[in-house]
Amino acid sequence: MSSNVSRRQFLAGSAAVAGTTAGVLALGHHPANAAPRDGVVDAIVVGAGLSGLAAAKTLSEGGASVVVLEARDRPGGRVHNIKSPRLGATLDAGAEFIGPTQNHIAALAREYDVRTLRTYNVGDSIFFNDGRAQRMSAAVPLPLVPDIGEAGPALARASADALAGFPVGEPWKHPNARHLDSLTWKQYTDQMVSTQTARDLMQVAMSAPLSVRPDEVSALYFLNYIAASGDENNPGTLIRLLSTDGGAQEKLFEGGAALIPLRMAKALGRRMVYNAPVRTIATSGGIATVTSDAGTFRGRKVIVAMSPAISDQIDYRPGLPASRVGLTRGYHMGAVSKFAALYRRPFWREKGLSGQVYGDGRPIDVTFESYAEDRHILMGFISADAMRRLDRAPAHQIVRECIGNFVDYFGPEARDFIDYGIFKWDLEPWSRGGPVAVSSPGTLTRFGPALRAPVGPIHWAGTETADYWTGYMDGAVRSGKRAAREVLGAL
Numbered sequence: 207m208s209s210n211v212s213r214r215q216f217l218a219g220s221a222a223v224a225g226t227t228a229g230v231l232a233l234g235h236h237p238a239n240a241a242p243r244d245g246v247v248d249a250i251v252v253g254a255g256l257s258g259l260a261a262a263k264t265l266s267e268g269g270a271s272v273v274v275l276e277a278r279d280r281p282g283g284r285v286h287n288i289k290s291p292r293l294g295a296t297l298d299a300g301a302e303f304i305g306p307t308q309n310h311i312a313a314l315a316r317e318y319d320v321r322t323l324r325t326y327n328v329g330d331s332i333f334f335n336d337g338r339a340q341r342m343s344a345a346v347p348l349p350l351v352p353d354i355g356e357a358g359p360a361l362a363r364a365s366a367d368a369l370a371g372f373p374v375g376e377p378w379k380h381p382n383a384r385h386l387d388s389l390t391w392k393q394y395t396d397q398m399v400s401t402q403t404a405r406d407l408m409q410v411a412m413s414a415p416l417s418v419r420p421d422e423v424s425a426l427y428f429l430n431y432i433a434a435s436g437d438e439n440n441p442g443t444l445i446r447l448l449s450t451d452g453g454a455q456e457k458l459f460e461g462g463a464a465l466i467p468l469r470m471a472k473a474l475g476r477r478m479v480y481n482a483p484v485r486t487i488a489t490s491g492g493i494a495t496v497t498s499d500a501g502t503f504r505g506r507k508v509i510v511a512m513s514p515a516i517s518d519q520i521d522y523r524p525g526l527p528a529s530r531v532g533l534t535r536g537y538h539m540g541a542v543s544k545f546a547a548l549y550r551r552p553f554w555r556e557k558g559l560s561g562q563v564y565g566d567g568r569p570i571d572v573t574f575e576s577y578a579e580d581r582h583i584l585m586g587f588i589s590a591d592a593m594r595r596l597d598r599a600p601a602h603q604i605v606r607e608c609i610g611n612f613v614d615y616f617g618p619e620a621r622d623f624i625d626y627g628i629f630k631w632d633l634e635p636w637s638r639g640g641p642v643a644v645s646s647p648g649t650l651t652r653f654g655p656a657l658r659a660p661v662g663p664i665h666w667a668g669t670e671t672a673d674y675w676t677g678y679m680d681g682a683v684r685s686g687k688r689a690a691r692e693v694l695g696a697l
């Protein structure tokens with residue numbers, strides 16, 4: 207499949223579902239279901255990912271008039287369904303899994319009647335390193351492999367550093383913040399492990415959720431990520447972050463996770479404006495004038511609902527404070543694609559395999575069994591440098607390399623795939639990669655508070671600004687609700 211074909215197919219559907227009315231809300235035109243005063247809405251939300259949609263929903267429920275400006279012709283941002291080219295199977299191109307303590311996305315799924323299924327987690331999983339496969343019970347979360355060696359105490363130490371009073375969502379307040387933010391994850395872990403296998407394990411424990419190299423990300427950032435893998439009543443743990451049963455990969459959504467943003471956007475109706483990339487936000491006299499390709503809009507407040515690695519594409523007038531500029535420059539997106547292969551039968555199950563692998567990324571480093579309309583799917587992540595190498599590669603090369611990996615992991619039957627899907631997030635101008643933006647050393651301790659601090663009428667949402675489950679759908683929803691509460695409190 208060419209990813210373009212599948213996107214076009216999907217987009218045609220989503221525009222119809224969402225009832226696109228680009229430009230209808232431009233100056234002088236008002237949506238029937240909002241009540242702007244003097245041509246000024248209470249709040250303009252920039253971005254219709256889950257954070258922007260959650261913000262708009264909360265604002266509307268709070269009685270505010272709201273307009274959502276979305277650059278793409280679909281809602282959902284990093285949550286996106288595509289179709290496989292031959293069979294038309296629905297595949298999650300972006301976010302897919304949900305787990306315990308992700309209460310906010312779970313509540314939305316219930317509200318919009320999107321059902322979950324348990325991720326297949328039976329039999330053995332595989333740790334594949336240097337051409338060697340180690341089987342281990344799927345009940346034990348990877349990367350806790352039998353010959354874990356030095357990596358065991360190192361992972362325990364990282365878990366301990368992220369526990370006990372960690373200032374979740376405000377890592378710059380950690381008593382050891384300066385030191386931990388002066389190190390990359392590689393430097394932090396190299397102090398603790400010396401063998402290559404232990405290094406590989408420490409790397410994949412971080413790159414599986416972040417899709418970056420260990421020398422790209424601050425140790426403080428990833429420790430906060432671990433601490434954020436919980437909720438107000440359950441401290442975050444590395445085990446919950448990495449696990450299938452009892453962890454972030456426990457369940458997936460029937461029909462694809464994108465059903466949630468599609469249904470949220472549909473409920474917001476004519477408040478949604480698509481094909482509206484915002485170019486400028488100008489503030490004067492306490493009113494923000496937001497210029498997009500679909501028209502100009504005026505609002506008392508603006509919520510910019512996207513990653514800090516993307517928000518710098520907008521021209522702010524007057525310019526933003528140095529702290530916010532420093533923050534956005536210190537963040538960049540991971541590099542990621544999901545490759546899915548469809549099979550007639552789940553041959554890996556017949557071999558007692560769960561379909562889950564942690565490998566050394568040639569190019570796929572992590573796999574899961576996925577699901578679509580009763581079809582049998584193996585899904586693998588291509589991350590960081592492996593992805594950057596393939597960003598411009600033709601589809602047939604990516605398919606060849608990925609299927610080669612599946613053969614290594616699951617056996618020669620993997621060659622008999624009947625369809626496939628791939629979506630390159632790095633090439634998406636309104637995402638620039640995924641799954642999440644990470645900060646390089648020094649960013650959080652110098653500029654961290656600028657992550658959420660409003661600038662005049664501008665408030666910031668996006669999963670990167672969340673306290674718990676930052677980087678996840680749950681964090682996106684939390685952040686949108688928090689930004690909406692800030693706005694409602696200030697109107």
Ligand SMILES: Cc1cc2nc3c(=O)[nH]c(=O)nc-3n(C[C@H](O)[C@H](O)[C@H](O)COP(=O)(O)OP(=O)(O)OC[C@H]3O[C@@H](n4cnc5c(N)ncnc54)[C@H](O)[C@@H]3O)c2cc1C
Pocket residue numbers: 252253254255256257258275276277278281282283284285299300301302303304482483484485511512513516519520542543544631636637639640641642667668669670677678679680682
């Ligand atoms: C491959 C992949 C796998 C993932 N797996 C999981 C998973 O299993 N579970 C999980 O919980 N999370 C997962 N995630 C992460 C999850 O998708 C994100 O945390 C979440 O969707 C982020 O939502 P958001 O609203 O913060 O940002 P986004 O979804 O990025 O939304 C931002 C929106 O703003 C729009 N935009 C950008 N610039 C402009 C502009 N100038 N003007 C107007 N609009 C603009 C974008 O088009 C986009 O719609 C995954 C992500 C990826 C990419």
